[in-house]
Amino acid sequence: MTSKKITTAIRRTFIGAALIASAATSVSASAESNTVDQILKSGELRLCFEAGYIPFEMTAKNGQYVGFDIDVAKHLARSLGVKFVPVNTAWDGIVPALKTNKCDFIAGMTVTPERNLSVLFADDYLKMGQTILISPKLKDKIHSYRDLNNKNYTVATQMGTSSAIGAEKYLFNARVDLYDTSADAVLQVMNGKADAFVYDLPYNAMYAAQHKDQVIHLDKPFTFEPMGWAIRRGDHDFLNLLNNYMKQIRGDGTYDRIYAKWFKSDKWLSKVQ
Structure with a gap:
């Protein structure tokens, strides 16, 4: 065998070994990232969410986390025989928290193609959309999102949410101001610094019920938004379990x-902050 052929053979052997090692590493990493195995090993089911999303995830007056998503996740944990661990996380850091294994899945996330590039979604568990809260002074002028799509109006919503995406897509002529939290955003309407607030239907419905003389709820959704649990990409065992x-x-x-407890009754309102 010539020296050239020997060099080529050595190179092929090296590349083959490298590919085998890479495949082994990938399999090992995949095994290590299997959420079902992690849950069984740790005895914990960790849910990421941002408290303050009515009625999905909220903070009760006793400091505990309550809401629709919390109840469902607690029931899932009991069904698996493990402990439920809430992980309250700022929304703009919630996907990184999932990716760095600070939690097992995310609740209260609207399914979008863009988000699907970063996370894997379980089948949607609720379908809803964006609605609008307006200042009472606009009750004779604003009857739908189309009336609000005007450069003379200012719309407030929470940054990094599907509400912000919807506002920028459908209210492109209006000024859209983004805030860190939904509570900060809706207050802009209350204090006269914004004409309208865009957010998810359940949140707006409950807020309007609590502030009947201060806001008007345009309760017909102008977007279609399925909600689903977000998990790490490639985690098909956990996806199967959740579905x-x-x-x-x-x-x-x-x-x-x-669902009836949180969406068809307001008995819980007095118990949350």
Whole structure:
């Protein structure tokens, strides 16, 4: 064998070994990132969310986290025989928290193609959309989002949310101001610094019920937004678990019971901050 052929053979052997090592590393990393195995090993189910999203994730007066998503996740943890661990996280850092394994899944996230590039979504568990709260002084002028799409109006919403995406897409002629939290954004309407607030239907419905003389709710959604649990890409075992769990609770009445508690009653309002 010539020296050239020997060099080529050595190179091929080296490349082959490198590919095998790379594949082994990938398999190892995949095994290590398997969320189902992690949950079983740790005995914990960790949910990332941002408290303050009515009625999905909120802080009760006793300091505990409550809401629709919290109840569903707690029930899932009990079904798996593990402890539920809430991980309250600022929304702009919630996907990085998932990717760095600070939690197992994210609640209260609207499914979008752009987000699907970063995370894997379980089947949607709720379908809703964006609605608008307006100042009472505009009740004779603003009847839908189309009336609000005007350079003379200022719209407030929370940055990094599907609400911000919807506002910028459908209210492109208006001025859209973004705030760190939904609470900060809606206050702009209350204090006269914004004409309208765009956010998810359940949040706006509850807020309008609590502030009947201060805002008017235009309750017809102008977007279609399915909500789903977000998990790490490639985590198909956990995806299978979540989808099958949701089928189970929809079939046995658990989902309807939890939904009625948070969406068809306001008894819990006095217990949250």
